[in-house]
Amino acid sequence: MKYEMVIKNGVIVTASSTYEADLAIHDGKIAAIGKQLTGDTEMDAAGNYVIPGAVDIHVHMQLELPGDLVSSDTFFTGTRAAAFGGTTAIVDFVDPKPNESLINALAARRKLADPQVVIDFGLHMTIGPNEIAKLDQVAAAYQAGCSTFKLYMAYGLRLDDGQLLQALEAIRDTSGLPVIHAENWDAITTLVKKNIQNGNTSPQWHPRSRPAILEGEAAGRVIDLATYLGVPIHIFHVSCEEVVARIKAARYKGLPVSGETCPQYLFLDTDAFDAPGVQGALPVCSPPLRTQTDQAALWQALADDDLQIVTTDHCPFTLAQKEHGWGKDFSQIPGGVPSIEMRLAAVYSRGVREGKLSLNRWVDLCCATPARMAGFEHKGDIAIGYDADLVIFDPNSKVTLSAEFLHENVEWTPYQDIEIHGWPQTTISRGKVIVENGKFMGAPGQGKFVKRKSLKR
Ligand code: DUC
Ligand code: ZN
Ligand code: ZN
Numbered sequence: 062m063k064y065e066m067v068i069k070n071g072v073i074v075t076a077s078s079t080y081e082a083d084l085a086i087h088d089g090k091i092a093a094i095g096k097q098l099t100g101d102t103e104m105d106a107a108g109n110y111v112i113p114g115a116v117d118i119h120v121h122m123q124l125e126l127p128g129d130l131v132s133s134d135t136f137f138t139g140t141r142a143a144a145f146g147g148t149t150a151i152v153d154f155v156d157p158k159p160n161e162s163l164i165n166a167l168a169a170r171r172k173l174a175d176p177q178v179v180i181d182f183g184l185h186m187t188i189g190p191n192e193i194a195k196l197d198q199v200a201a202a203y204q205a206g207c208s209t210f211k212l213y214m215a216y217g218l219r220l221d222d223g224q225l226l227q228a229l230e231a232i233r234d235t236s237g238l239p240v241i242h243a244e245n246w247d248a249i250t251t252l253v254k255k256n257i258q259n260g261n262t263s264p265q266w267h268p269r270s271r272p273a274i275l276e277g278e279a280a281g282r283v284i285d286l287a288t289y290l291g292v293p294i295h296i297f298h299v300s301c302e303e304v305v306a307r308i309k310a311a312r313y314k315g316l317p318v319s320g321e322t323c324p325q326y327l328f329l330d331t332d333a334f335d336a337p338g339v340q341g342a343l344p345v346c347s348p349p350l351r352t353q354t355d356q357a358a359l360w361q362a363l364a365d366d367d368l369q370i371v372t373t374d375h376c377p378f379t380l381a382q383k384e385h386g387w388g389k390d391f392s393q394i395p396g397g398v399p400s401i402e403m404r405l406a407a408v409y410s411r412g413v414r415e416g417k418l419s420l421n422r423w424v425d426l427c428c429a430t431p432a433r434m435a436g437f438e439h440k441g442d443i444a445i446g447y448d449a450d451l452v453i454f455d456p457n458s459k460v461t462l463s464a465e466f467l468h469e470n471v472e473w474t475p476y477q478d479i480e481i482h483g484w485p486q487t488t489i490s491r492g493k494v495i496v497e498n499g500k501f502m503g504a505p506g507q508g509k510f511v512k513r514k515s516l517k518r
Pocket of ligand 3: 121374
């Protein structure tokens with residue numbers, strides 16, 4: 062049989078195996094894997110890895126924050142940057158308005174995203190305090206494809222422990238997966254207030270007002286609540302040893318708890334807040350950047366399966382947006398950094414190249430487990446019948462990260478001048494080449510909303 066497209070001579074790498082083979086694509090799916098396959102289009106991947114498209118299950122495009130702040134990547138620019146970096150599926154969020162049903166909120170978010178996305182996407186459903194009265198709608202949200210539910214323990218959307226218990230129970234009863242922002246909000250707001258009152262307003266006081274031990278406390282508390290109810294949970298953006306220890310202890314007992322970390326916590330540390338002027342405000346994100354000791358602990362946790370995935374929490378704000386908040390005090394700086402484009406290659410470069418992770422573990426952390434955890438049934442692996450979401454990855458190319466090189470809709474990057482060894486050469490989404498040798502070939506609206514469901518963990 063002659064297939065539509067064949068990728069020849071590459072080394073196929075999945076979470077569990079590494080082998081040389083040709084790979085055939087037909088009708089947007091992986092149709093065959095073998096030797097001497099032929100296609101209408103043939104691509105030579107000799108010397109390169111062929112991996113499943115990366116999956117980033119934690120991103121914020123066009124995130125609306127109080128004060129008319131909107132994160133600067135649109136669903137178009139953000140998914141295009143993702144594609145440049147080898148990511149072929151994302152999960153963003155639905156944040157329902159106070160009197161809006163979950164289903165209407167989902168429809169509104171899709172109306173914004175559908176015409177713009179370049180790659181496939183899913184949406185987590187946020188359950189904030191206003192949604193406690195809507196918990197009878199959780200099953201409908203699940204049926205509509207939101208198999209994961211975001212619960213905040215911080216910010217205006219935070220739930221108190223009683224509300225957390227109610228939300229976790231409702232999600233358990235529909236077999237959804239709660240994904241948690243764990244920080245101790247009451248303690249943080251008290252520290253923020255005290256520090257500002259004492260005149261300590263510079264960005265260095267951001268991490269000092271959100272200490273690691275309080276992130277650990279919140280993670281431990283939600284793990285205990287989930288354990289009491291018998292519901293699996295996933296802890297978002299783990300920044301420190303304290304949370305790793307909680308997750309590790311829970312998993313040791315066989316509890317269904319997982320955790321992720323993000324490039325900002327793996328590559329940056331609190332020194333970044335010492336940069337002069339507004340530069341020190343740019344890396345403000347929450348949880349904050351931590352110490353080099355935490356960084357080492359996070360890498361070790363990724364290797365040891367004490368953390369299961371790497372996502373980005375991609376949430377860029379422009380220089381002007383950051384500067385505006387910085388002019389007041391650290392607590393007014395919009396939190397978030399851009400990481401969507403560099404994640405896959407950065408984890409390869411620092412993780413695999415430097416001997417911290419195996420090649421298969423890299424694919425597991427960035428592609429396979431995120432897909433399975435988020436409930437993307439046919440993504441994250443290279444197998445017949447799976448979506449032809451693929452990356453031809455050149456392990457020998459070298460890039461220097463800079464705002465000019467990256468395609469995120471923001472004029473700065475926290476990774477300026479960091480060298481990365483290995484970069485995607487070609488990104489394929491459902492059998493269509495969308496990036497090749499640094500050229501974008503996709504189109505807005507080409508990505509599809511994927512209805513997700515909980516898969517066996
Ligand atoms: N922290 C979050 O919790 N969300 C968006 C960005 C950030 O820094
Ligand atoms: Zn968060
Ligand atoms: Zn987030």
